Amino acid sequence: MKVADILEVDGCRLVEPSFAELTADACTALLFRAAPDEARLLVDEEEEPLALALHDGEGWHAVSFLFREPTLAAIECFEAVGGEIYQENRETWLSAVREYYSTELLATVVPALEDLRPDRTGMIRDLLDEVWGDRAGTPCLDCCCGSGVGTAALRAGGVRALAYDNDPSLLALGLSKGRLVPSDTMCIDAREAARYIAPVPLGAAFMAGEIYSYNAGLWESILTGFLALTDETLITVGTEAEAARVEGWCTGNGRDAEVFENRRDPLYDRWCCVARRA
Incomplete structure (x- = not known):
């Protein structure tokens, strides 16, 4: 309405x-x-x-x-x-x-240039099937959703994805392409997500970062806040070193965490960390 x-x-x-x-x-x-x-x-x-x-x-x-x-x-x-x-x-x-x-x-807002590789949605969909199986109907957060590539993959599996990011041009792109749903999209600072969002069972952050020593504090704040809002959390990054850093944040916040290599995508979602409440 x-x-x-x-x-x-x-x-x-x-x-x-x-x-x-x-x-x-x-x-x-x-x-x-x-x-x-x-x-x-x-x-x-x-x-x-x-x-x-x-x-x-x-x-x-x-x-x-x-x-x-x-x-x-x-x-x-x-x-x-x-x-x-x-x-x-x-x-x-x-x-x-x-x-x-x-x-x-x-x-x-003028939308950003298209950033979707034609095969990426399918690769994310396959990854979600491996990690979560059939979770149709389950609420899920898409943290730092960008133009909604992950949101589209989540919705294709029947998951209701609530998406947020602080880049208006990327959100405008996702909204214009139909990957993001207006009633389930927010332009907010991810560090403040708990002010706007209630906890849900699932959470995904696709291609979180690039995470370096100089911005690790920012990403730690974003992702630890994200963990607090989700029971089962999938975080993907580009490198094994980034995944190890994310795993440390997860275990430091009382989560059981597993890191594995996702060979479907050599660029964006190559390394995955799955965290669950202990």
């Missing part, structure tokens, strides 16, 4: 400039720049606020409380206008918000 459909309005703008800024408390004040004549408060299954939408001379505008608490000023504004209360499942609203920002990104 679309944001406007859930709120039953004819078009609605979310005031947060980006999906990543849905955590920013300061964004709530952006809603109160004009005098509203209508208001709608959206609550979830537990009757906790999800969003506040206000109507003024320029149309409907809304703020989302998915990742932050509503302010007293927001509630008082709603009560002063005498607005209506709507209810929706939290996951449905979250999917609609992801779709909103993905659609906006696709409309405003």
